[in-house]
Amino acid sequence: MTGTPRTAAVIGGGPAGLMAAEVLSAAGVRVTVYERMPSVARKLLIAGRGGLNLTHSEDFAAFAGRYGAAADWLRPVLEAFPPAALIAWAERLGQPTFVGSSGRVFPKAMKASPLLRAWLARLAGQGVVVRTRHDWRGWDEAGALAFDAPGGRVSVAPDVTVLALGGASWPKLGSNGAWTEMLRGRGVAVAPFEPANMGITIAWSDVFRERFAGQPLKNVGVMQVGETPGFLRIESVTRGDVIITGYGLEGTPIYALSAAARSLTNGCPQALVIDLRPDMTVARLAERVARAAPKQSLSNLLRKSLHLSPVEIGLLRETDVSTPREPDRLAGAIKAVALKVSGTQGLQRAISSAGGIMRDVVDKSLMLLAMPGVFVAGEMLDWEAPTGGYLLQASFATGVVAAQGALAWLDRQRPIDAR
Numbered sequence: 001m002t003g004t005p006r007t008a009a010v011i012g013g014g015p016a017g018l019m020a021a022e023v024l025s026a027a028g029v030r031v032t033v034y035e036r037m038p039s040v041a042r043k044l045l046i047a048g049r050g051g052l053n054l055t056h057s058e059d060f061a062a063f064a065g066r067y068g069a070a071a072d073w074l075r076p077v078l079e080a081f082p083p084a085a086l087i088a089w090a091e092r093l094g095q096p097t098f099v100g101s102s103g104r105v106f107p108k109a110m111k112a113s114p115l116l117r118a119w120l121a122r123l124a125g126q127g128v129v130v131r132t133r134h135d136w137r138g139w140d141e142a143g144a145l146a147f148d149a150p151g152g153r154v155s156v157a158p159d160v161t162v163l164a165l166g167g168a169s170w171p172k173l174g175s176n177g178a179w180t181e182m183l184r185g186r187g188v189a190v191a192p193f194e195p196a197n198m199g200i201t202i203a204w205s206d207v208f209r210e211r212f213a214g215q216p217l218k219n220v221g222v223m224q225v226g227e228t229p230g231f232l233r234i235e236s237v238t239r240g241d242v243i244i245t246g247y248g249l250e251g252t253p254i255y256a257l258s259a260a261a262r263s264l265t266n267g268c269p270q271a272l273v274i275d276l277r278p279d280m281t282v283a284r285l286a287e288r289v290a291r292a293a294p295k296q297s298l299s300n301l302l303r304k305s306l307h308l309s310p311v312e313i314g315l316l317r318e319t320d321v322s323t324p325r326e327p328d329r330l331a332g333a334i335k336a337v338a339l340k341v342s343g344t345q346g347l348q349r350a351i352s353s354a355g356g357i358m359r360d361v362v363d364k365s366l367m368l369l370a371m372p373g374v375f376v377a378g379e380m381l382d383w384e385a386p387t388g389g390y391l392l393q394a395s396f397a398t399g400v401v402a403a404q405g406a407l408a409w410l411d412r413q414r415p416i417d418a419r
């Protein structure tokens with residue numbers, strides 16, 4: 001390429017920003033990544049503690065549907081960088097993947113650090129410069145990007161900018177949502193952040209909390225029940241392992257109910273029903289109860305004849321002090337342990353956040369309509385999805401699309417012949 005190289009500032013060194021940096025630098029753009037923390041991709045590394053669920057293997061239509069209200073506008077973005085492309089990308093970084101029993105895709109290493117190390121080496125090889133401890137503070141009076149850095153205020157005026165500042169969950173990892181006011185001040189509509197994929201609060205008794213906090217309820221069914229006057233309405237049913245915590249419950253089936261659980265804050269009372277034996281019908285369980293020796297104590301019946309674990313028995317007793325012995329009623333109680341949800345965990349502990357830059361204020365290439373030459377990517381956009389690899393997939397894909405948009409925009413500003 002002849003002429004002055006084009007320059008890009010990518011602000012935010014998470015998966016979305018680093019992916020944008022990769023695509024831009026591969027096309028010959030001189031890229032600097034600015035990150036407010038002392039190191040990049042802290043949330044990606046924490047995600048690695050759970051095995052790093054990169055994406056999901058289900059068919060594309062079902063996959064795209066997981067983004068709910070955002071599915072329509074995210075579909076073309078995901079098509080531009082679908083799960084197969086992400087898997088191939090990870091493999092090119094020396095991280096082969098496998099599909100877990102639930103269809104989720106993980107690197108065989110089951111952690112993020114080897115992938116991140118290889119990725120940063122590739123980016124350095126493509127000339128990407130990473131400036132950590134650079135906290136973006138908006139634009140200065142001359143229109144340059146302004147950062148608070150260890151040596152004081154730094155101003156830069158790149159040819160194009162990609163913002164990938166993340167959402168607002170786990171703020172101690174760097175994404176604190178402080179950028180929302182800077183963008184709102186520039187006329188960019190930002191939906192308020194709310195927790196997504198968060199735990200729920202249940203007022204356990206002291207005895208139950210002390211004995212069972214940290215223990216899993218394996219492969220249970222979870223139903224969210226909306227209480228409306230006169231009848232109970234089942235909102236949704238999910239399945240998987242749930243973890244008892246000191247403050248309530250965490251785990252994939254609980255996270256899947258995030259959006260419904262948030263309505264709690266709107267004053268709508270909610271109950272959660274746990275099915276401890278989702279693979280058995282009430283009739284089959286009742287038959288087992290009826291077959292048990294009549295003189296067997298209730299504890300022995302639950303443990304020996306019905307194979308309930310101590311935590312399952314504890315949960316049953318926590319909610320129903322007078323656990324019934326009569327077969328149909330006991331079977332019904334095991335298949336519908338009703339818990340009163342008193343709240344949800346906040347952004348500090350949520351896996352992700354809902355809210356962010358609204359779809360209407362960006363074009364198809366993820367450029368801010370109010371700020372030509374400024375592109376946005378990742379969780380700072382207004383979409384939400386359950387856990388299962390959907391969060392990282394959309395973060396990577398929006399990074400790719402924002403960078404491709406930035407390249408096309410650069411070409412429109414300075415056609416090849418003029419460079």
Ligand SMILES: Cc1cc2nc3c(=O)[nH]c(=O)nc-3n(C[C@H](O)[C@H](O)[C@H](O)COP(=O)(O)OP(=O)(O)OC[C@H]3O[C@@H](n4cnc5c(N)ncnc54)[C@H](O)[C@@H]3O)c2cc1C
Nearest residue numbers: 012014015016036047053136166174175378379389391392
């Ligand atoms: C505990 C946990 C486990 C998770 N596990 C998974 C999983 O297994 N699978 C999955 O799909 N998703 C998972 N996620 C979610 C996933 O990690 C995020 O969706 C993803 O990291 C979002 O990428 P991002 O690049 O948009 O934002 P981030 O990863 O949040 O990166 C944004 C970056 O911008 C920086 N930044 C913010 N403001 C500024 C500023 N003003 N100036 C400069 N830099 C700034 C931040 O410090 C941060 O480094 C998990 C999240 C958590 C918390």
